[in-house]
Amino acid sequence: MAHRMQDKIVIITGASSGLGRATAELMVAEGARVVMADVNREAGEAAANAIGADFVRTDVADPAEVETLVTETASRYGRLDVMCNNAGVHAAASLLETTNEDFERLVAVNFGGVFYGTRAAGRVMAEQGSGVIVNTASNGGYLPTEGMAVYCGTKAAVVAMPKACALELAPKGVRVNTISPGTMLSGMVPDVAGVVEVLDRLQPIGYAANPSQMATGIVYLASDDANYVTGHDLIVDGGATAGRVTVGI
Ligand SMILES: NC(=O)c1ccc[n+]([C@@H]2O[C@H](COP(=O)([O-])OP(=O)(O)OC[C@H]3O[C@@H](n4cnc5c(N)ncnc54)[C@H](O)[C@@H]3O)[C@@H](O)[C@H]2O)c1
Structure with a gap:
């Protein structure tokens, strides 16, 4: 195949x-x-070596670093086909205790990083007349969680902004889509006994996802299988945003 x-x-x-x-x-x-x-060089280099990829240390909250990442990749390989703006950070804090620093960091990484990546890749792709941008939002953009006001706000922004970008870039041959994962076990949601059991019970499908179950959605959106799909947010959350589950009553 x-x-x-x-x-x-x-x-x-x-x-x-x-x-x-x-x-x-x-x-x-x-x-x-x-x-x-990634901003984490040590883990990134180890992962890239294991996978057979390149690694470029980049802080997505810094527009100049994102610009360099994109332009140097495009100049090294002669083009850029797919940009996945996936980096994100999480900080659980009640609204009344959220600091300015936490607010600014979440907005800069989760929303700023997607904007800088989309703008930089969009310029290269518009010029070459092709390309796909896939962003990572969250089902928290639709179903906000208590104690995660800023995180959910940034993710709602990452659902909305790419749709406007998709409209602008469609005539230039560039598709822009988003994936909204539900709860998945990752660096952000560590695989700790007890926590995982509670998270599993909260998912209609019965368990929190493995990241590989989202990666298939990203590859679909990036591939020619989705060549008529743009301005779309693919929710992959085991049914969490489908509606309310009952507790057997
Ligand atoms: N885990 C979940 O339950 C969940 C649910 C919905 C959406 N998401 C989203 O999925 C995406 C991936 O998260 P994950 O769950 O794999 O978590 P993760 O913590 O395992 O991965 C996030 C990665 O982003 C990197 N990163 C953080 N700040 C950065 C910066 N400024 N510049 C560059 N890289 C930076 C981290 O070093 C880390 O490698 C995020 O956008 C997250 O908000 C996660």
Whole structure:
């Protein structure tokens, strides 16, 4: 069977861990040349060596670093086919205790990082007349969680903004989509006994996801299988946003 991402040049941010790493693995298995970007150099280099990808240390909250990541990748390989703006951070704090620093960091990484990555990749892709951008939002953008006001706000922004970008870039041959994962076990949600059991019970499908179950959605959106899909948010959350579950009464 032909590889769906054969020879595609792909950048993935937040690729040292969790969903970014799982997506890098699947992209490489599907034939892509992958540039893994992350603020965590040590973990990123180790992951890239294991997977057979490049690693570029990048802080997505810094527009200049994102610009360099994108332009140097495009100049090294001659083009950029896929940009996955996946890096994200989480901080659980009650509204009344959220600091300015926490607010600014979440907005800068979760929303700023997606914007900087979309703008930089969009320029390269518009010029070449092709390309796909896939962003990682969260089902928290639809179903906000108590104690996660800023995180959920940034993720709602990552559901909305890419739709406007998709409209602007569609005539230039560039598709822009988003995936909204539900709860998955990753660096952000550690696999700790007790916590995992509670999280499992909260999912209609009966368990919290493995990042590889989201990576398949990202590769679908990035591939030609989705060549008529743009401005779409693919919710992959085991039914969590489908409606309320009952407790047997
Ligand atoms: N885990 C979940 O339950 C869940 C649910 C919905 C959405 N998400 C989203 O999925 C994405 C991936 O998260 P994950 O669950 O794999 O968590 P993770 O913590 O395993 O991975 C996040 C990666 O982003 C990197 N990162 C953090 N700040 C960065 C920055 N400024 N610049 C570059 N890289 C940075 C981290 O070093 C890490 O490697 C995030 O956008 C997250 O918000 C996660």
